[in-house]
Amino acid sequence: MGTAVVTCQDVARTYGRGGKAVVAVHGVRCSLAPGDQVALLGPSGSGKTTLLHLLAGLDRPTTGTVAWPELDDRPRGRIGVVFQGPSLLPPLDAAENVALPLLIAGLSVVDARAMALRALDSVGIGDLADKLPQELSGGQAQRVAVARVLAGSPRLIIADEPTAQLDSALAARVVELLITVARRLTAALVIATHDPLIADLLPIHWRMRDGALEC
Numbered sequence: 001m002g003t004a005v006v007t008c009q010d011v012a013r014t015y016g017r018g019g020k021a022v023v024a025v026h027g028v029r030c031s032l033a034p035g036d037q038v039a040l041l042g043p044s045g046s047g048k049t050t051l052l053h054l055l056a057g058l059d060r061p062t063t064g065t066v067a068w069p070e071l072d073d074r075p076r077g078r079i080g081v082v083f084q085g086p087s088l089l090p091p092l093d094a095a096e097n098v099a100l101p102l103l104i105a106g107l108s109v110v111d112a113r114a115m116a117l118r119a120l121d122s123v124g125i126g127d128l129a130d131k132l133p134q135e136l137s138g139g140q141a142q143r144v145a146v147a148r149v150l151a152g153s154p155r156l157i158i159a160d161e162p163t164a165q166l167d168s169a170l171a172a173r174v175v176e177l178l179i180t181v182a183r184r185l186t187a188a189l190v191i192a193t194h195d196p197l198i199a200d201l202l203p204i205h206w207r208m209r210d211g212a213l214e215c
């Protein structure tokens with residue numbers, strides 16, 4: 001067994017304080033190894049988004065520990081996140097949207113563009129590089145978001161209902177693409193979904209209920 005990409009030990013996240021406090025997740029213990037592919041299931045409000053934000057390092061637990069042993073506890077730039085719905089910056093074309101995180105990470109404009117074009121090619125939309133988000137269909141826009149993740153060579157890929165606004169055939173294709181990308185990188189992958197057909201594409205199922213995780 002290799003080094004875990006991410007681990008949670010007795011993690012809880014509470015929003016607010018006192019009488020208005022909401023315990024969104026509690027008692028979470030979990031671990032992901034490179035190459036693990038997980039469907040995160042559970043009813044609305046059960047804590048899936050909260051857990052994904054903690055795994056991605058976008059939020060910190062109220063108690064307990066989230067660690068990224070394989071990343072030497074420096075998750076920045078090594079975790080790719082795909083959100084529900086549109087996440088592209090409207091004034092930037094597809095290639096610029098994919099290149100932006102690479103520029104922020106310090107790559108030159110020339111290198112970032114070359115990597116962005118390769119990433120768009122590898123998800124089958126190289127011909128859409130100069131299209132603005134408003135000129136793309138929902139499925140094409142989600143492919144650009146997947147290309148943006150791929151270009152960063154992440155060790156952990158987190159997707160929060162990435163297909164909520166797509167029809168089911170297109171949704172399956174976007175998830176298959178994420179699975180292919182994760183496999184190619186031997187990255188760990190977690191996809192939150194309400195759709196049993198999407199969950200069936202992933203070998204490991206985690207279930208959230210009232211903030212508790214069964215895994």
Ligand SMILES: Nc1ncnc2c1ncn2[C@@H]1O[C@H](COP(=O)(O)OP(=O)(O)OP(=O)(O)O)[C@@H](O)[C@H]1O
Binds near residue numbers: 015022042
């Ligand atoms: N910023 C916040 N402030 C206060 N409460 C919050 C906040 N974010 C989430 N919550 C509460 O925490 C609980 C878990 O929410 P979360 O969004 O993690 O659930 P979810 O399983 O992702 O739901 P959905 O499937 O509807 O997206 C809910 O009761 C929610 O109302």
